[in-house]
Amino acid sequence: KNEVEQSPQNLTAQEGEFITINCSYSVGISALHWLQQHPGGGIVSLFMLSSGKKKHGRLIATINIQEKHSSLHITASHPRDSAVYICAVRIRYGGATNKLIFGTGTLLAVQP
């Protein structure tokens, strides 16, 4: 079982729909990242959060530390949101580590 799991693996939506992508993890973490990867490889960091909720434009990320779960929401989705969305966590060790563990990603296609 992967330490970081995402659902769904694939998601097709119509333009304008509200989208939710989920991430569950099984380890203690110091922070969780949401990343966006477009075809061709480029990865952009969307959010980094350790508690609560963050909002940037049409994107909202939430995290529940007790339940070890995070969600990424996209409001009023648009075809340009089509990409792979990846959840990554930094494990909380006794010592310092900066290693990120990644989920396998959610492939989102938003149709016009």
Next chain:
Amino acid sequence: DTGVSQDPRHKITKRGQNVTFRCDPISEHNRLYWYRQTLGQGPEFLTYFQNEAQLEKSRLLSDRFSAERPKGSFSTLEIQRTEQGDSAMYLCASSFGVVEETQYFGPGTRLLVL
């Protein structure tokens, strides 16, 4: 463009050859990371530098892999005696900070070993 550059963007090589990739991070960033991503999977951590010191290495980084960051600026990742299983996207990221921080990713180098 995040400001992190990687060279080359694509590399095709024959099994058994050595390859070297370069990453130029954002100039003031003290931390640099290497990741590997295979098709349909999320990235996997390979190694991490703080300035010129290599502080963490994954078990994925066999003795055929070596990474350097000699002056705390650019970094190189060398794979010796390449194998077909080394075919992947190699991603570099950089960040600045002491505690939790955002990582900025380069465009990646796609390696194909024939």
